[in-house]
Amino acid sequence: MKFLEEIEVRGKTVFLRVDFNVPLDDNLNIRDDTRIQASLPTIKYLLQQGARLVVASHLGRPKGQFNPKMSLKPVAGRLAELLPGTRVIMAQDVIGPEVDKLKAELKEGELLLLENVRFYKQETDNDPNFSRQLAQGCQVFVNDAFGSCHRAHASVVGIASFITEKAAGYLLKKEVDYLSKITHNPEKPFVAILGGAKIEDKIPVLESLLTKAEVLLIGGAMAYTFLKARGLQVGKSLVEEDKLEIASQIMKKAEANRVKLLLPLDHVLAASIESREVASVAENYPLPQELMAVDIGPKTIAEYKHFIQSARTIFWNGPLGVFEVEAFARGTVEIARAVAESGALSVVGGGDSIAAIHKAGVADRISHISTGGGASLEFVAYGTLPGIEALK
Template identity: 45%
Template structure:
């Protein structure tokens, strides 16, 4: 898959609209707690500024559901951009209203304008044509550098591309890097190739698992999704999270893995708790003997040892989804131990965004991984073999 390249566009002194993904985590005081996504966009922004472009930046933050909500304002992002770029960042108090349109119109070469949260507009998530047209009217060139939302057919990601031809639209450096990396990972991995798949639900990872099985040599399952497989095997899983409607699908995945000769690992012990809380009473039990009213919230030490043994010879690791409820210290040990082992290995290690990226960043291992994707949902859809709606218009036909 070859994408329209930003380096091949005539950008000099043009007005450029860059869709970024500044959906960054905030603490309770409204401060940015992890600016990786902002830093990841700097290469594309600086490249445009070096061509004397006037740069208009657009992003969402959170899920304001089409309404103005101060909690989701991009003002903190504007401040962080100012610090990182060491340039003034003009801020528009709306998206396509009077303030944004007038500031975009007056924007001069090498100036930067950041629009307010694009999801304050109800039409954004509906791929509204009128909104797409208004956004497109602000600029001469469109650049998509928001891999994290490229699986969404939204106005600023998909609809807007209709108003720019191939000479005036392209993928930014971050988007191109993500697509290229995942393409090589899926099509030309160095073997043995292992996938560590966790998180709460099978439903969110089902298609990705089906698509991954013919490509990998080993699969390691963790997190809440493991209990759907364990229940299908006839184990007593107590009050653990389970998706009863997917038991047959879980069996099909295990049967397919066996047919393809893929080693399929499931937890052999878990840390169980009497309730879903930090102050819960917890104990270590085998995966077959979770008490009736208890729930499994982390993989146990025997599973950690088993998984480490299984991972010891692999050359490529793709990790999407934590092994337990890592947000609670009491149930983060399994995820943390696996993360340290993966980080210390000599394998190419790829973290598939979202919670897993947050996990490795929390324990200070983000610099030890080969590649951390900026998009959880988008990376999953790539693994499912889908062409993302935001990427499709940027593919060279």
């Protein structure tokens, strides 16, 4: 895979795929421009090097229909503010004669932002004809959209067949560099922390981590599927009944591979998430039938911290409780602080885990915060992604 700085772009029309899938408020103002800021180094470099820049992204899930609420127009406005002195042109479409004319008229150091690529169903279908039309008039393809690299879509994968010169942008390279340290040769001890609601979303990454990590710390609602698979009664806690067998197999495999797979020792319980208050903390089974687990308890926090403190490599995806509710946030926030204080190479992926890191106020002490939750999980599971393979 080539890197941006290894290719000559002056005077060339460069198709740059970014991830500008930013949250908008009801008035279509951008609520958080983190994703735009993340690709600014790549955009600035290409403009400074004299590229004629065509920028493409998706926003939301318009399902192949034009939807003005998911237009990239607010992004064009924000880019113009962030790039003073740069001419930013907003296309009314993604492909077609009008767009081809705008591409042809681009001057060095100018930026053309295409409309939302997912306004066309052919984008998510990875349609070859649509890919060819995206590539029309472009001599270089740069991918900086790590958060979309696990999707074999036209503007991520298909387009690469129609442009010979290809490279990774700064953001994509940084993501691959950090995640490769986890997947290819992690410094030991390697501790993985997995939380969130469902085992279903994490099966491939669990399978992969069983061959790489020494310790797996499990929290969040998914822990209760594991505990029930051990024959324990977990009250009203969320359980994936159809995943009990898979949970048993994962625990057996952990034992066979001599991986410590740890589950919560004690549980913060509530009548419901909506109650927003702790009913009790329990460590004995059965858990009360009328209560559900909403966070890990103090004994679990202490045990998990013990393993985090001795780690040299840490990967974390998913909160350990319902951390959006203040009363149920302690476990996730304490673990975030422990990861920050560990001195280990730490990689955190996934929107909820990132929000937890910010809530704990320790974002500046994490080695790498991944911009793509789904993409980072898939990379850890398979060691590569369709969008990365397309650049090779």
